[in-house]
Structure formats: structure tokens, C-alpha cells
Amino acid sequence: MSSLLPLAVVTGAGSGIGYALTQDLLTRGVEVVAVDRDTSRLDERVQAYEFDVRDGAAMQELAESLSSRPVHYLFANAGVGVSGDVLSSPEQAWQWAWDVNVLSVIRTLRLWWPQLVAGRGKAVVTVSAAALQSYPGAGPYRATKAALLSALEGLYYQALGDGVGVHALCPGLVRTDITEVNRYAEVAHATPAEPNPFESFMRTAMREAEPADAFARRVLDGLDSGAPFYWFTHPETMDWTEARHRAVVGAGTPFTDFGALA
Template sequence: MPTALITGPTSGIGLSFARRLAAEGYDVVLVARTESKLSSLAAELGDRYGVEAETITADLAEAADRDRVAARLRDEERPVDLLVNNAGFSTGGHFERNEFSALRSQLEVNVTAVLQLTHAALPGMLARRGGDVINVSSIAGFLPGRGSTYTASKAWVTSFTEGLAAGTRGSGVRLLALCPGFTRTEFHERADIDMSGLPRSFRLDADFVVHESLRDLRRGRAVSVPGNQYKALASVSRLLPRWLVRRVAGRTARGRD
């Protein structure tokens, strides 16, 4: 059976990935900070789908914890066929009002962990001439944010993944940047971002996001933007002059990403 390693699988998009991949027959390696949630999810997936569910309790903002997850990805006796770098968070609010420690933790999780874990997984996949990496980015990465640096971190994830996808073409390894819009998860509540004014048509379901991403991955695409409304937004943001994109983003962000 193939094996998938998923970071941040206990809620939202990560939870949908864990359940969908287990349903497809993947054994799973679940990586998150809270041991009790990991154990509960592992038991659920094992009982429901008959797969093996391994857990690694790790805070990806911490170098030692990232090293342990990277070591698991380099273990060729237990190869990982699909890496889903899903863990990430936003501090919300104005850049200058955030504590530097919080911004640094955000950078470590959103950028450094994606870099390190992809770097750990890719050599083995290339040697086996097969494997997949999904890096969860955001539609926010297409737009400048004047708030917490979240948009900048996601712009990096998308560009990083696109570059690797181009560089590994023909190798049997596929890489995808998943760029969802606003998805019904705990993400915005944790970041203290009020989404009450967002039209329902712009709120995505996590299962839909995961379905679209896997379909795009298997079609050989390097970037997945689920939902026609967000595909249009991504296209427009690339066509408009950057000064106009900055002006629109500045008026609508209200200090938040």
C-alpha cells in the first residue's frame, strides 16, 4: 500500500486529506502538535478504512521537531509516496503590531517546514522515479497583503513549488501548489479574522478543495486553484498592472491578509 505523510491533519483541509487518502488505500503518517487529536484520528482512520496510521507529535515551528519529521521522510525502508505539506497559520493583524516571535514562528511553519520536508522527501522519490508532493499555498499568495506576512509566505510556497515542478518534469515525480480561497475551517477563527461579510459563493468546502487538488495533481498540473470564482481572481491578478493590484488589495485588506 502507498504511504502519505500529512502535516496538520487534525482539522480543516488537512483532515480532509487524511480521510480522502485513507479512503483511497494510503497508509498515513500524521504530523501535528496535539498527541490526543492525532491518536483519535489514527484510530478513526484505522477502524474505518483498515489502513495503518502512524503518528508523529511535532511542532513544525521548532527545528528539532522538523528534523524528526524530515528523518521519517528520508527513511527508505518505509518510503513515503505522497507528502502533503498542509500545516500553516496566519498571525492576522498589522505587521508592526505583531510580536516578532509570532512572525518568526509563522515563517518557520509556512516556509521553512515546506522547504525542509520537501528537501527530505524529494531525493528518495526521484531515485524511485515516483512520488508526489502537494504544498498547500493560498489564493492570498497572488495578492499583496499589508498585514502579517502570511501572503508573502504563501507567494513563496507557490513559486517554490512551480519551480520544482518544472525542474523535475519527466522524472516520475509530481509537485503541486494548492491555492485555495476562503475555506470553511478553523483557520480564520484562530487568526482572529472576521469572515462574516464574505459572500457564501466565496466559501469553499474542504472536501471539495482536496478533491480538486488531487484531480489536478493527477492531470499533471503544477498549480491548483479550486473554484471558478478563485480561478478568475487568480487570472485577473496576473493580468492587471501590479500598481493597480496593490491599490485594490490595500483598500480591501483593512490591515488583514
């Protein structure tokens, strides 16, 4: 591909939101570097790299191999939907969620930051509306997404003088296979044996969720028209988020039921 094309880096590109972003970026004439543990579905036009984002050496080697290329878009999208309650979730579940959802994202941003500065690019990190909501049954997922959002708030201030846009993408329900954790070997040691109410809700809700390809188009259109830092893409999540914050300010209690306002 021509080096004159704008360059995008996408992690978690093999499925779900990452795959849909990769496909749509290609239609917009963007060169894509894609990272995933399974890249078998990706278009042959993609520069696909098949490894785990937790592999810091591989991530560093890739970033260094493209150190001369300005990056226009970085989509730090890789994540795992580790469910489970706070106390019943094994330590391996917490570590898995932390390593993928937080540490690997920060590493990705750090390694590609010089190229983002060179390209005056945009860093879009897939967080979740869950980062600012409260519900039972998803302790590792919610906690790590909340931690990630806090880290991005710190990065926002650091980025002000670098010319890089930072966007905390906080979607609601998007139809992906994030709930299909059985595809990961880690699930044998990191998840409870029985599904909880949150998992059951998600499996049902996913059937009616927004398709990933439609969501990806909205995200890329939003970037072109000027996306915010706190990027809540699904208005239906806002009432619940605002109610949770009213409970915090009013010294109340967390919600007592999934989907019910405090």
C-alpha cells in the same frame, strides 16, 4: 498495514484540509503517515506522529525511519493563518509565519524527496490563492505564501528530471479552523490584540466556505486526472487574481479594499 499499499505523508493532518485528506486517502486504500501537533482526532489506521513540523530533528528522524519506503503522495499542508498589518505585526508573528509556512515546508520536501523520487510520487503543497492576490490585514500570511509559491516554482525546474510531480495547491475559501489561532500558544506573543477587517471578513466567510472533506475529495480526484502546477481550485478567486496582475503589469497600485478589484 501491508507495505504493498501506496504510501502518503501528510503534515498538518490533525485538522482542516490535512485531516480531510488523510481520511479520504484511507478510503482509497492508501497507507498514511500523518504529522501534527495534535493527532487525537485521527483514525487508528493512520501512522500518527505528534510533533511540530518546525521540529527539524523529529522530522528528519521520521523520514529516515521510512527511508526504504517509496512515497507516492506528499501533502505538505501544515500552515498557520497569521493575520495582522505589516508594521503592527510583532516580529514574533513574522517569524512564526515564516518558520511554519515556508521553512518547515521546504524542510519537509527536502527530507522526503528521495522517497518521492523512488515512488515517482506527487508533492502537493498547500499554498493559497492569497499568494497571488493583494489585500490588507494579512501581511505575514500573504508574504509567506507568496514566498512559498516562488520557492515551489524553483523546485518545479529541479524536479523535471526526477519524475516527481510538483503541485502548488492554491485554494480559495475552505471551511477549516485556520482562523482559530487562539489554539496555539504562540498567539500570545505573535498577534495584535484587536482583530482587523481581514480577520472579521474571514470569520464570516468561513461559514459559507466549501467543507474541507468535499475539497479533499476534489483534490485527490484532481491528482488522479492530472493536476497542474498552478492549481487554483476555486474559480471565484481568478477574477481577483487576474485583476491584481493587470495592476502589476499596468504599473498601477494594490487594491484599496478587501474584495474590491483595482
